[in-house]
Amino acid sequence: MQITPSTRGSWTVLTLAGKLDNAGSEELRAELLPRLSSGPASVALDCSALDYVTSSGFRVLLQAEKEQRKHGGRLLLAGLTPALRNFFEIAGLHTVLHLVPDLDSALAAER
Amino acid sequence: MSELAALFLAGLALFFHGVSGIRTHLQGLTSRRLRRQLAAWSRRPLLAGAGGFLFGAVTQSSTAVAFILTSLVSGGLMSVAHALPIVAWANLGTVPLVFFASLNAHLAFLYLLGVAGLALAFDLGPARLRPALSALFHVGLLFLGLQLMKEAFAPLPSFEGFRELAAFIQGSALATFVAGALLRVLVQSSSAIAVIAIALAHGGLLSLDQAAMMMFGTGAGVGLSIFLLSSNLRGVPRQIALYQALINGVSGLALCTLYYVEHYSGAPLVLSLSAALAPSPDSPVRLAYAFLFLQSTAVLAALVGSRPAAAWLARLSPPTDEQDLSRPRFISNEALADPDSALELADKEQVALLAQLPAQLDTLRQPAAAVPPAVRHRAAQTVAAEIHAYLRELAGQSPDAQASARLLALEQRHALVVSLTDTIHDFTAALARLRGPGSASAPLLDSLLESLDTLLLTALDTTRASDPDDLALLLRLTADRGDLMERLRRQLLASETALDHAQKSDLFYVTGLFERAVWLLRQFALAQQALANPAAVTQT
Structure with a gap:
C-alpha cells in the first residue's frame, strides 16, 4: 500500500495505490485521521x-467520515x-x- | 435347561428395561429442576454430596451423572472442581437399589407393578403424575425381572454342568473379581451387576465371598471401561471420566486387597463388618453392605484427593477450543436474584456471542490457523441455548414493568443474534465451497466477505457505545440492496459462461445468505434502538 500526499488548493489529496488491507489500513489511519480530527479539513x-x-x-474510511462530520470537514473518494x-x-x-x-472535476466543482 | 435359560433371559431383559425406564421417566420429571439445583448446591460441600447421591439414585448410573455434569461445566454453571465431588457421591446413590434388591419383598413389588401398570393403562390420576407412575412401573418391572432370574437360578445346583462349573471356580474369588470387572465393561452399571451377583449368590452359583468380589470387580471395571471408551473424549468430559475411573479403580482394588488380607490373616475387615451388620450367613443384605463399602471407599478416595485431582486432570486434559468457546462468560445463576444485574449480564453475553461472528468469517481468510467454523458454530449454539434458558428463567420471576420491557427487548435481540449466527455459519460454509483457486466469482465473493465483516463490526460498535450516530450509520449501511445483488448476479452469470449448474446454484445461495444477513443486521439495529429505550417498545 502506497500513500502519497499532495495539495490541490485548499484540498489535501492522498493518492492510494495497492491494497487497503490490515497493514495498509493502519498506514491510512495514521495519515488520514489526524488531519480530520484536528479541525475542519x-x-x-x-x-x-x-x-x-x-x-x-472500510472501517478506517467510516471512522474518517465520522471525524470529518464531527469537525465540519470534507472527505471525498475519487x-x-x-x-x-x-x-x-x-x-x-x-x-x-x-x-x-x-x-x-470533483475538486473543480467543490472549489 | 432351555426353559431356565429363557426364564433368565426374560428376567434379564425386564431388569435392564426397568433400569432404563426409571432413568428415562425420573429424568423427564426432574431434569431441569435438578440441574439448576445441582449447580446451586455445588458450592456447598454437604449439599453437593446430597445432590450427587440423589442424582445417582435417580439415574442409577454415575456415568450418566458424569455426562450431565459435563454439560453443566461446559455451560459454565459450575467448575470442574465443584463437579467432581458430585460425581463421587453419585456412586453412593446407586446403593439403595442394591439394598432393595437384597430384601425379600417381591410381593410388595408385584403390587407396585400391578397398581402402577393399571393406572397407566387406564389413564388414572393427574397427567403430571404420569412420569412418576411410569418410573414406579419400571421399578416393578426391574424387580419382576430379578425375581425371574432368581427362579431361573434356583434349580441350577441340581444340574451336572452347574456342579462342574461350580467346581471349576470353587474358591476362586479372583475369577469373580475379574468377571465383575469384565461385566462392568459390558453392562455399564455397577448396581445392576451387584444385583445380579446377589441373585447368583441366592441361586447358589456363587458363595457370598465370591459375590462380594464380583461387586469389588465392578470398581476396577469402571476404570477399565473408561480406559477403553474415553479415547474419543477431550477436555472437560475426559477430566470427569478419568476422575470416575480413578476413584472407582482405587476403591475396587482397595477392597480386593482388604479381602485377601482378611482371608489370609484372619483380621476382621470388610467381610467381617458385613457379617456383623447382617448376622444371618445366608442374608443377601450382607452383600448389599459389601456394595455400600465399595461405593463409600470411592467417595472417601474422592474426598481425600479431589482438590489435587482437579489440578492434575486440568493439566492432563485441558479444555478444548470448543469447550472454551462454549462457556458463557457473564451470565451466572447467582445474579438471577437481582433482575437488573441478571439483565445486564444477559446483555453482555449476547454481545459476546455477536463478537464471535467476525472470527467465524476470519476462518475463510486463515483456514489453517483458525478453530474450524463447525466447532465455532456448535459452541455458539451452546452459548445461545444458555442465554435463552437464562432469559426464560428471568421471565419466570415475574419481573416489574421496567425489567419486563428490557427483557422483552433482549429476547427480541437474542432471536436475531441466533439467526445471524446460523446465517453466518451457512454463509461461511458456502463461501468456503465456492472460493477455489482461480474461481471466476472470487472478486464478488471476497467483496461479500469483507462487506459482511464491516457490517458486523459496525453492529458491534452500536453495542459498545450509546452513540446514536453509530445506530444511524448501521441503519444506512444495511439499507436494502436487493436490486444491486440481482444486477451483480446477472452480470456474473452473463460474463462467466464456464460456471456449471452447481456453481451457479451455490452463487445464488451465498448471495441470498448475504442479503439475509444484511436484513438481520438492520433488524438488529432496530432492536438496539428498542434496547436504548425499552419502555417505548411496550408503550407502542
Missing part, C-alpha cells in the same frame, strides 16, 4: 490506483474502478461516503 482520496479493500480499510465501486455498494458505503468518478 478538506481531504480527497484518489483511489484510481487502489486494487482492493478489506473490512479494516476515481474508484467499476469493480471497486461495486464493492463499496455491496458494503453499503456508497450511502455514507462521498464517492465521485473523477478527482479533477
